[in-house]
Amino acid sequence: MTIPLSRTQLALFFILLCPVNIxxxxxxxxxxxxxxxxxxxxxxxxLAGKQAELCQTQPEIVNEVxxxxxxxxxxxxxxxxxxxxxxxxxxxxxxxxxxxxxxxxAFVYAITAAGVTHAVTQACSMGELLQCxxxxxxxxxxxxxxxxxxxxxxxxxEWGGCGDDxxxxxxxxxxxxxxxxxxxxxxxxxxxxxxxxxxGRLAVKNYMRTECKCHGLSGSCTxxxxxxxxxxxxxxxxxxxxxxxxxxxVMGGNDGKTLIPVGQNIKPPDKQDLIYSAESPDFxxxxxKTGSLGTRGRTCNSTALDVSGCDLLCCERGHRDxxxxxxxxxxxxFHWCCVVQCKKCLVRKELxxxx
Amino acid sequence: MKSLASLSLWRIIILILPLVSLGxxxxxxxxxxxxKPPQCVDIPVDLRLCQGVGYHQMLLPxxxxxxxxxxxxxxxxxxxxxxxxxxxxxxxxxxxxxxxxVCMERPIYPCRRLCENVRDGCSPIMAAFGFxxxxxxxxxxxxxxxxxxxxxxxxxxxxxxxxxxxCPPCDNEMxxxxxxxxxxxxxxxxxxxxxxxxxxxMDRKVTLQKKKRTIKMGTLxxxxxxxxxxxxxxxxxCPCTQLDNTRNTYLIMGRKVDKQxxxxxxxxxxxxNREFKKTMKKLKSHKCPAYENVFK
Numbered sequence: 043m044t045i046p047l048s049r050t051q052l053a054l055f056f057i058l059l060c061p062v063n064i065x066x067x068x069x070x071x072x073x074x075x076x077x078x079x080x081x082x083x084x085x086x087x088x089l090a091g092k093q094a095e096l097c098q099t100q101p102e103i104v105n106e107v108x109x110x111x112x113x114x115x116x117x118x119x120x121x122x123x124x125x126x127x128x129x130x131x132x133x134x135x136x137x138x139x140x141x142x143x144x145x146x147x148a149f150v151y152a153i154t155a156a157g158v159t160h161a162v163t164q165a166c167s168m169g170e171l172l173q174c175x176x177x178x179x180x181x182x183x184x185x186x187x188x189x190x191x192x193x194x195x196x197x198x199x200e201w202g203g204c205g206d207d208x209x210x211x212x213x214x215x216x217x218x219x220x221x222x223x224x225x226x227x228x229x230x231x232x233x234x235x236x237x238x239x240x241x242g243r244l245a246v247k248n249y250m251r252t253e254c255k256c257h258g259l260s261g262s263c264t265x266x267x268x269x270x271x272x273x274x275x276x277x278x279x280x281x282x283x284x285x286x287x288x289x290x291x292v293m294g295g296n297d298g299k300t301l302i303p304v305g306q307n308i309k310p311p312d313k314q315d316l317i318y319s320a321e322s323p324d325f326x327x328x329x330x331k332t333g334s335l336g337t338r339g340r341t342c343n344s345t346a347l348d349v350s351g352c353d354l355l356c357c358e359r360g361h362r363d364x365x366x367x368x369x370x371x372x373x374x375x376f377h378w379c380c381v382v383q384c385k386k387c388l389v390r391k392e393l394x395x396x397x
Numbered sequence: 398m399k400s401l402a403s404l405s406l407w408r409i410i411i412l413i414l415p416l417v418s419l420g421x422x423x424x425x426x427x428x429x430x431x432x433k434p435p436q437c438v439d440i441p442v443d444l445r446l447c448q449g450v451g452y453h454q455m456l457l458p459x460x461x462x463x464x465x466x467x468x469x470x471x472x473x474x475x476x477x478x479x480x481x482x483x484x485x486x487x488x489x490x491x492x493x494x495x496x497x498x499v500c501m502e503r504p505i506y507p508c509r510r511l512c513e514n515v516r517d518g519c520s521p522i523m524a525a526f527g528f529x530x531x532x533x534x535x536x537x538x539x540x541x542x543x544x545x546x547x548x549x550x551x552x553x554x555x556x557x558x559x560x561x562x563x564c565p566p567c568d569n570e571m572x573x574x575x576x577x578x579x580x581x582x583x584x585x586x587x588x589x590x591x592x593x594x595x596x597x598x599m600d601r602k603v604t605l606q607k608k609k610r611t612i613k614m615g616t617l618x619x620x621x622x623x624x625x626x627x628x629x630x631x632x633x634x635c636p637c638t639q640l641d642n643t644r645n646t647y648l649i650m651g652r653k654v655d656k657q658x659x660x661x662x663x664x665x666x667x668x669x670n671r672e673f674k675k676t677m678k679k680l681k682s683h684k685c686p687a688y689e690n691v692f693k
Contacts, residue, residue: 257468259475259582259652260523261461261531375543379451380499382544 096218100173106165107158107218114157114242117279118150124350126325126337126357138333143234144323148316149286151235152242155219156278159246163211163272167204177205177270203255203269208247215243230294230319233301237317244314245281249273282316289316326357337396344394356396364393435459437500441466445578446473446480447493455497460504461533469496471686477578478662482565485518487511487548494546495534508545512536525565525630526661527654564629566650566660567637571667573676576648579662581685583650585615587622588666591643601629603640603660605649612680616653627651627660639663 097104118129127146130136139146166174219239253271258264290311292301301317303310311317323329328336342352342361352361372387435456440447444466447455463469473496480489494507513536520530539545562568569575580586588611593604604626611622627649629637639647640663650662667673 255462256533257472259584260479260528261472261475261533262528263532373543376505376545378546380501380505382501382505 102171103162103173103214104218106162106171107214109165110158110161110215111154112157113161113275114150114154117157117275118153120276121153121279121283122149124343124348124355126349126355127322127334128340130335134330135333135335138331142332143231143319144321145286145289145316145318146322148234148238148241148289148318149282151219151238152245152282152285152316153279155215155239155242156246156282157242157275158215158219159208159211159243160272160275160278161211162214163206163208163246166207166210174207174210176203177207177209201269202267203253205269206250206272208250208270208272212243212247215239230298230301233294233299234292234317234319237301237311237313241285241314241316242282245278245285246272248314249277249281285314285316289318291321292317292319294319324357326359340396342394342396352394352396360397361394362397364395366391366393435504438466440497441470444470444473444497445477445574447489447497450489450493450497452499454500456500456504460495460498460506463496467686472496474578474686475582478575478582479519479523481570481575481578482519482522482568484522485515487515488519490546490548491515491534499546506539506545508547509536509539509541511545511547512539514548521631522565525632527630527652527657527659562635564632564635564637566629566632566662567635567639569662569664571664571670571672573672573679576662576664576673576676577679577683579650580613580680580683583613583615583661584652585611585617586613586648586650586662587611587625588646588648590646591640594640594643596633597628599631599633601632601637601640603627603629612648613650621658625658627658629660632660637663639665 115129122129127139129146129150139150162171165171167176169175216239220236249272250270251273252268254266254268256263256266258266291304292311293304294300295302323332323334325332325334326337328334328338337355337357338359340355342355343350344352344361344363347353349355368389368391369386370389371384374382374384376382435458437454438457440450440453440455442448457466457469458464459469461472463472473492476492476496480492491507491511494505499505512534516530516534516536523530569579587605587609589609590606591603592606595602595604607623609622609625611617617625629640639645646666648662648664648666649660651658651660653659664673
């Protein structure tokens with residue numbers, strides 16, 4: 043008589059044997075469960091005290107935190123898509139990046155904190171969270187004069203609409219991402235992480251813009267309502283990439299509680315700058331310890347001279363050219379009402395791949 | 398040695414990485430990569446601008462960035478009177494392709510030619526009401542390829558009209574829906590008689606009698622009401638039978654543009670007309686879509 047394996051043992055067996063991408067598929071199948079707040083809270087048993095508290099008292103906010111982290115990682119992949127390190131989503135290699143204090147670590151911390159700020163604030167405006175809503179703007183002064191709005195004489199305006207309550211998203215990002223801060227302990231790495239989290243949040247909070255809508259008769263601007271809006275997240279990503287390129291190297295001060303810039307006559311980083319303490323590897327070859335996947339097989343641009351060019355991206359190992367033939371929709375036409383009909387075209391694409 | 402902060406962040410990211418990796422192809426079909434994607438909703442019965450347009454579902458938010466149905470209705474309301482003018486066969490199609498866009502995987506904009514035809518046919522009438530062709534309908538931004546909305550049968554059959562065109566504010570059907578739409582699209586409405594009509598440059602200046610009753614106050618103030626003078630914009634030479642008859646009482650609608658009050662509609666106050674009586678009764682309970690409801 044064979045003793046049947048329990049479900050837990052079977053799942054464990056499955057996880058241990060399957061490669062990462064199949065685990066990814068397995069997760070995808072269960073994606074509704076993954077996005078369930080209780081499921082997330084259960085799966086992150088060893089959260090720090092404040093995070094555990096948030097999971098118990100405000101699980102729907104934790105749901106938005108997860109969405110924000112996802113938003114951050116996707117933006118990271120977009121911003122680094124042409125670089126040697128391209129914010130790979132492979133678990134173990136990505137985890138190695140987070141365990142270092144290189145520039146790339148700084149970017150991931152910042153973009154994730156920004157993503158959480160953005161997602162939670164967005165959920166407020168969408169009415170998806172009971173704890174928050176639209177930001178009240180009644181007490182503010184008139185919106186700044188917008189040149190594109192034409193002459194303001196005779197234009198009635200008022201604060202209204204659904205202003206983004208970025209303060210709420212900012213605070214929740216702080217509570218969740220900086221949970222370690224509450225304990226009072228500090229080591230250099232924690233100080234760096236907290237700084238970069240804050241830089242990410244400020245990349246959202248300090249760049250609120252005024253959005254206005256004209257709703258007079260026939261779309262005229264005789265009546266206008268304005269409200270505060272977060273920057274688009276692509277804009278946040280662009281800004282943080284700039285900070286990444288200009289990041290400051292720091293080291294611990296003698297008191298063990300402060301960070302000082304490395305190098306003579308260097309301006310100390312301000313709150314919005316990214317900081318790091320260790321030099322990045324070159325990311326040319328696979329290296330489990332550093333989280334480098336290497337650039338072999340990456341698509342590169344044989345005519346570009348920047349980081350996406352073949353010489354730089356392939357670490358001067360050379361590249362090979364390949365021609366692929368793809369079938370694409372072409373000559374699309376909209377027919378009334380309402381279908382889009384396209385023809386199929388064969389398109390030759392020249393690819394350059396790193397050796 | 399490992400920072401606990403990094404460990405907890407890693408755990409959060411580990412949870413969502415598989416989802417991110419599977420969606421690695423970047424789909425940025427919509428302007429903002431995080432805002433809610435548009436939803437497919439039925440065109441409501443009371444979105445009068447788009448009844449009978451040829452499809453029954455629309456995208457919300459629409460292509461004019463109206464985010465709620467209340468906002469769509471409020472903004473579409475002032476365009477309904479233009480439909481009644483029949484200035485171009487493609488008017489409704491152009492407006493509804495933006496206010497109530499068809500539900501497709503990606504947005505389908507009106508064709509530039511459709512926009513230009515409607516603009517050329519309708520902007521003179523809009524000018525009579527004091528409206529320039531609005532920025533939201535600038536034709537240059539619409540596509541010229543085949544992936545756009547055009548009039549189904551694109552044959553420009555222009556019927557030469559023997560009569561000179563009636564002044565747009567005077568060219569009104571005695572019909573409840575038309576009058577109510579005009580009422581909502583106007584800022585004020587009064588019951589009064591005409592005292593004098595005079596040409597003034599390209600316009601006609603209409604002086605009203607002292608005795609007036611306010612039907613819809615709107616932006617009008619009491620002191621302005623006393624000495625109210627209305628202008629028929631670009632109406633120096635077009636026919637308007639209502640202005641020729643100073644003995645009748647009229648329902649007069651208007652709006653303020655800069656410092657002038659423009660006539661936007663004039664109907665004979667005809668108590669013997671059943672449709673008119675029905676309209677006046679309905680007027681007491683009729684509510685125009687108001688912008689206050691949209692944003693608060």
